[in-house]
Amino acid sequence: PEFVKKLQASFTSDSTIHIATVQDLANKNITTQNATNTWTWTATNISDVTCAVSNHYDWDAASVLVDDKAHRRVAVQAAFADGSEDFHHYVQFARNSLDWFSHNLPGVPYPFPKTTSVQGFADMEYPMMVNDSHETDLVFAQLVQDHEIAHTYFPFYMGTNESRYAFMDEGWATTFEILIGTAERGKKAADDFYKQFRVTRWIHGPHEKEQPIITPSPDVTFGAGNNAYGKPSLSYLALKDMLGDDLFKKALHVYMANWNSKHPIPWDYFNSMKAGSGKNLDWFFYNWFFTPYYIDIDLDKVDKTSGGYTLSVKNIGGFAVPFDANVTYADGTTETFHQTPIVWEKDQKLAVINIKTSKEVKSIVLDGGIFMDANEKDNKWVAN
Ligand SMILES: [Zn+2]
Structure with missing residues (x-):
């Protein structure tokens, strides 16, 4: 009863309650001292079930408000070896995750009654449970x-294959990882990690081996991880850049409302995002999902016009990426002109961009940020 009381208190507690500590474990009285005990779990609308059992793990718990309208709180727990310093933070880390995902993006209240982080060896997801390795960082x-x-x-709430x-x-998951990472650690740290972990490993080729993202995963013969993680994540972020945060979220909610628990396939995603945004995105989805493209833009030509400058940007790699045109003026000042992927709508091989300015331009550099360029050497123009 003593431990049940602590567990029940955690259901309304923001701060971490230590349900079973090292001392409790040493006393060996956490469960009723019968020859055998039976636990019964009940879950509804769950695509799979996983269970972890330990006779030597600490057990921490708290809860977090995920649905402001329904005043719904979700249980957040962790089970781990006492010597794992990182896991002593896991209940609060997970509270932050559930809060952020519920209130920002996807912006759908966490759909299950509970989450538990269990120390293991997998770095693997399950409905209502994650199994993570001990990390010193x-x-x-x-x-x-x-x-x-x-x-x-994705995949559990939606039921994707x-x-x-x-x-x-x-x-x-990779897309939400950089978005919540930006909130936690700032844009530079989140971008740097994403570049190093999700983009650098494939962006320099060999590009002739790229396969379209739409290729069913078992049939991908090269760069399976890139096709599963980095490339599609960039497509989702490119779409967010093109639609803007509000319209992207609105369209994503149409997709999630239409298809949660109904096992959507890629075409259900494409159709829902088109319906939800009210835009014809066929060209965009064709570009990102049905081609063996990569990322390489080329600042081919810069012409002076009466109102400023015209930039001709060739798309060597093919992906419809956003980028910044970073302009340095002759007077030493700088200005950034952000271009969303919409610049590729009419012609996916050539974008013509007008920059309005009365000032003299000294140089222009195209920078895709996390949309790393396979060849940055052709991204710069310097006035004669
Ligand atoms: Zn994952």
Whole structure:
């Protein structure tokens, strides 16, 4: 009863309650001392069930408000070896994850009654549970936990087939990973990690081996991880850049409302995003999902016009990416002109961009940020 009382208190507590500590474990009285005990779990609207049992793990718990309208709180628990410093933070890390995902993006209240982080060896997601390895780097530990918890929505809430369409869940978890990472650590740290972990490994080729993202995962013969994680994640972020945050979220909610628990396939995603945004996105989805493209833009030509400058940007790699045109004027001042992927709508091989200015331009550099360029040497123009 003593431990049940602590568990019940955690259901309304923001701060972490230590349900079973090292001392409690040493006393060996946490469960009723019968020859055998039986536990019964009940779950509804769950695509799969996983269970972990330990006779030597600490057990922490708290809860977090995920649905403001319904005043619904979700239980947040962790089970781990006492010596794992990172896991002592996991209840609060997970509270932050559930809060952020519920209130920002995807912006759908966490759909299950509970989440538990269990120390294991997998870095793997399950409905209502993540199994993470012990990490000595707390920043990386939080990032992995954020990623695995993000899978709550894709694939579990939606019911996507992760074996056939890995990009429909890993691509999203990777996208939420950088978005929540930006909130936690700032844009530069989140971008740097994403570049190093999700883009650098494939952006320099060999490009002739690229396969379209739409390729069913079992048939991908090269760069399976890139097709599952980095490339689709960039497509989701490119779409967000093009539609803007509000319209992107609105369209995403149409997709999630239409298809949660109904096992959507890629075409359900495409159609829902088109319906939800009210835009014809066929060209965009064709560009990102049905081609063996990569990222390489080329600042081919800069012409002076009466109102400023015209930039001719060739798309060598093919993907419809956003980028910044960073302009340095002759007077030493600088200005950034952001271009969303809409610049590729009419002609996916050539974008013509007008920059309005009365000032003399000294140089222009195109910078895609996390949309890393395979060849940055052709991204710069300097006035004669
Ligand atoms: Zn994942």
